Amino acid sequence: MQGTLMVSSSPHLHCGMNTRDIMRDVIIALIPALIASVWLFGFRALAVEVVCVASAMAAEYLSRKVMKRPQTINDLSCVVTGLLLAFNLPVTIPLWQAAFGSVVAIVVAKQMFGGLGQNFVNPALVGRIVLMGSFPDTMNNWINPLAWTGKVDAVTGATPLALLAEDAAAQIDPLSLLFGLRGGCLGEVCAIALLIGGIYLVIRRVISPLIPLIYIGTVFVLAFVCGENPLIHILSGGLMIGAIFMATDYATCPINKWGKVVYAIGCGCITVLIRLAGSLPEGVSFAIVIMNILTPLIERFTRPRPFGEERKAVRS
Amino acid sequence: MSISTFIHKTRGGVHPPHRKNTAECETVQMPVPNTIIIPMQQHLGAPCIPTVKVGDTVEVGQVVADSEAAISAPIHSGVSGKVVGTKELLMPGGRTTMALVIESDGEGRIHESVKPPVIQTxxxxxxxxxxxxxxxxxxxxxxxxxxxxxxxxxxxxxxxxxxxxxxxxxxxxxxxxxxxxxxxxxxxxxxxxxxxxxxxxxxxxxxxxxxxxxxxxxxxxxxxxxxxxxxxxxxxxxxxxxxxxxxxxxxxxxxxxxxxxxxxxxxxxxxxxxxxxxxxxxxGMPLVEKRLTVDGSAVENPMNVRVVIGTPIRDVLNYVGLKKPVRKLLFGGPMMGLALMDDELPVLKQNNALLAFAEEDAQDIPATTCIRCGRCVDACPMNLMPTAITKAYAAGNTDELKRLCIMTCMECGSCSFSCPAHRPIVQTIRMAKDVLRSKK
Known part of the structure; x- marks a missing residue:
């Protein structure tokens, strides 16, 4: 039998899950929000989403090819990035701009740093921030949801956070926010669809509920303390999609429990700070990107103490 | 009260499939093999030195090897017969050890030293x-x-x-x-x-x-x-x-x-x-026999067998029967067991399972990049940071490896088991430990 036996290091069993399964679960979790975006903004929403995903996949394929590295398109992570970027764009965005954002996200934010798991900021958020800086007009063009059906006035509507900034909170009904009946980006408006996706991810153990709960909780408490309507704050802007899908990005959030706690509180504080004190109406993207950059530092200071180390310190 | 239900909380861990197929299989006594091989190293500590010579006659329960060292244990023959030779064995784990080869005469004569010990103090x-x-x-x-x-x-x-x-x-x-x-x-x-x-x-x-x-x-x-x-x-x-x-x-x-x-x-x-x-x-009968679970996808009749220590693995596999060619052979369980290079090794004192897997269960799935999902961190019962350890090892940063307390790792395999990128984390930590040991 000698020579035919395979010798390898233990363990000889594996849970059977792979990276692709995780990414597929994230895509499944994004489907409710995808359906909601088509319901609210019509088939143009689907067009934006298809363009973003397709260009993200093309950018991933080509950049790996140019760098002469093994293809990673099969792990589906570029689909997640493309979809998340599309969800962060207004429905009226020119399709070429959407594609440009996708390419920036994949090539600049992800592949140039070594690909999946190596990027230090969330690629989709980088794509969004670059588009906001490059095309502020088209990135701030909001239309009312359901306008595509013809039954609702198609005039350009202000987002709830813009209304809040103008002290017009009385015009906002929190229940309509829950279902996404407000101006905003494709995937961020329908809070209930995002929550369904988030619950699915927690049940499937793809993400820990720690970051979304603490992030949203921090925004709620701070908004309340600052005399704002906390319900409107947690249901509007990009908070739901940011807290559930972007802040929980594996590569850019701390890996240990207490790190996650610090990170999520930081995200919440910066979000409220930008919303209330900054000149921008929305701060989720910047809050997450800033905390992404701080992640290695947070991880360093919240490193868990190995089993048995605590007693040793007492003994010696 | 004979059942205590309070359990202190421990962290980490994983849930591999139980696969206790042989749980209801009553132990079967395997016939004494023709030849047994007795390695001098069947315990942690100093190896034993033979107390019998080639050509000597031995009996069941007779000491055939012992050591003066504090951390060691004597080794007994499980058969009666004749010491026919010695050989060098390559043990799983890479060390070599000397072994006695004893041919059984099939009579199973019990040695005179086998009697209940008198214990007062x-x-x-x-x-x-x-x-x-x-x-x-x-x-x-x-x-x-x-x-x-x-x-x-x-x-x-x-x-x-x-x-x-x-x-x-x-x-x-x-x-x-x-x-x-x-x-x-x-x-x-x-x-x-x-x-x-x-x-x-x-x-x-x-x-x-x-x-x-x-x-x-x-x-x-x-x-x-x-x-x-x-x-x-x-x-x-x-x-x-x-x-x-x-x-x-x-x-x-x-x-x-x-x-x-x-x-x-x-x-x-x-x-x-x-x-x-x-x-x-x-x-008064010393440790000369051991129960083994023999299982795995290549085994015809998974069962629990009681075998004489020193029985060659090949004899055990022949006894239980194989239905497929063996591609991976393990001493111990699938999480911490050692993969064997050949089936000529004998059963050791501390073995408790022999698992033989066919081709389909011996896949070597290539590793992909770490996605920092944190499953290894969550799974580690020792609260270690496998992600940081593999990074420090790749960078050759021994100070960082020390700070990460890699010697605390018991190589249970929970991290590798749960890694969706199929990264060889345990193997990396073993190599990292070797780096630290060589620096001392």
């Missing part, structure tokens, strides 16, 4: 444990007489009997509980008496309700307020039976890094070890 007891050749049968093979005689003996207040058996496939300890429960409990009583310990906890995973019922029935009969014997059902979560995890779950105490169970006033014994000891004290 604690020192007699420890001498008897040593004479029995007993080592930790859970897999580590630590000599039992050393384990039962720690420096701080008077401080020891708890003995934990490890019947957790958290590795998939393996059912030898379970069979011991079902077939020899009285031996276990009488062994427990003896150990308690000689060590002067007031509490024994028999720890069993909850996926073995029959063993829990059987042991607690008997424990209830012998438990007294002065000498408490309790059965503690633990959650079925790997690596529940790992010494440090087990102590933490049973008592809430944490063995310090680099420390021994005795540092937290505990002694941990494998359930089969206690049982073997109890039988030795009654009959």
């Amino acid at each position: 604690f020192d007699d007891f420890i001498a008897a444990v040593r004479a029995c050749g007993l080592v930790g049968l859970g897999g580590a093979g630590f000599p039992m007489h050393v384990k039962l005689n720690p420096k701080n003996l008077e401080e020891i207040d708890t003995i934990i009997i490890n019947a957790a058996e958290c590795e998939p496939y393996i059912t030898t300890d379970y069979r011991e509980c079902m077939e020899n429960s009285w031996d276990i409990v009488s062994g427990v009583q003896t150990v308690m008496e000689f060590l002067g310990v007031k509490q024994v906890i028999i720890a069993v995973e909850r996926n073995k309700p029959a063993a829990i019922a059987e042991l607690s029935r008997i424990a209830a009969n012998v438990s007294t307020p002065a000498r408490r014997v309790v059965v503690k059902p633990l959650p079925a979560r790997y690596p529940q039976g790992a010494e440090k995890v087990l102590i933490a779950a049973c008592t809430g105490r944490r063995v310090p890094t680099g420390g021994l169970p005795a540092d937290v006033k505990c002694i941990v014994m494998n359930v089969t070890s206690v049982s073997v000891l109890s039988r030795y004290l009654k009959t």
Whole structure:
């Protein structure tokens, strides 16, 4: 039998899950929000989403090819990035701009740093921030949801956070926010669809509920303390999609429990700070990107103490 | 009360499939092989030196190798016959060791030294444990007489009997509980008496309700307020039976890094070890046989067999029958077991399973990049950071490896098991440990 036996290091069993399964679960979790975006903004929403995903996949394929590295398109992570970027764009965005954002996200934010798991900021958020800086007009063009059906006035509507900034909170009904009946980006408006996706991810153990709960909780408490309507704050802007899908990005959030706690509180504080004190109406993207950059530092200071180390310190 | 239900919280761990296919397979005695091979290293510590020469006649239970070293255990012949030669064996793990080859004459004559030991004092007891050749049968093979005689003996207040058996496939300890429960409990009583310990906890995973019922029935009969014997059902979560995890779950105490169970006033014994000891004290027959779970996708009839220690693996596999070509052969369970290079190696004292897998279960799935999902961090029962360790190893940063306490890793495999990128984390940590050892 000698020579035919395979010798390898233990363990000889594996849970059977792979990276692709995780990414597929994230895509499944994004489907409710995808359906909601088509319901609210019509088939143009689907067009934006298809363009973003397709260009993200093309950018991933080509950049790996140019760098002469093994293809990673099969792990589906570029689909997640493309979809998340599309969800962060207004429905009226020119399709070429959407594609440009996708390419920036994949090539600049992800592949140039070594690909999946190596990027230090969330690629989709980088794509969004670059588009906001490059095309502020088209990135701030909001239309009312359901306008595509013809039954609702198609005039350009202000987002709830813009209304809040103008002290017009009385015009906002929190229940309509829950279902996404407000101006905003494709995937961020329908809070209930995002929550369904988030619950699915927690049940499937793809993400820990720690970051979304603490992030949203921090925004709620701070908004309340600052005399704002906390319900409107947690249901509007990009908070739901940011807290559930972007802040929980594996590569850019701390890996240990207490790190996650610090990170999520930081995200919440910066979000409220930008919303209330900054000149921008929305701060989720910047809050997450800033905390992404701080992640290695947070991880360093919240490193868990190995089993048995605590007693040793007492003994010696 | 014979069942203690309070369990201290431990972290991490994974849930591999149990696959205890042989749980209801009563132990079958395998016929004595024609030849046995007795390696000189069947325990942790110094290797033994043969006490017999080539050409000598030996009998069952006769000492064939021993050592003067403090940490060692004598080795006995399991057959009667003739020493026909010696050979060099490449052991799993990469070390070589000398081995005696003994040809059986099939008569099974018992050696004159096999008689119940006379024990009056604690020192007699420890001498008897040593004479029995007993080592930790859970897999580590630590000599039992050393384990039962720690420096701080008077401080020891708890003995934990490890019947957790958290590795998939393996059912030898379970069979011991079902077939020899009285031996276990009488062994427990003896150990308690000689060590002067007031509490024994028999720890069993909850996926073995029959063993829990059987042991607690008997424990209830012998438990007294002065000498408490309790059965503690633990959650079925790997690596529940790992010494440090087990102590933490049973008592809430944490063995310090680099420390021994005795540092937290505990002694941990494998359930089969206690049982073997109890039988030795009654009959005088030392450790010459071992129950093995033989299972795996290449095995025709998975079963529990009692084999003479030193039986070549090939004979065991022939006895149980193979239905497919073997591609991977393991000593021990699939989580921590060692992959073997050939089937000429003999069964050792501390072996408890022999798993033979066919091609489809011996896949080498290529690793992809780490996505920092944190599953390894969540799974680590020792609260380590496998992600940071692999990074520090790749960077050759030994200071960082030290700070990350990699020596705390017991290589349970929970991290690699749960890694969606199929990264060889345990292997990397082993190599990192070697780097640190070589720097010393």
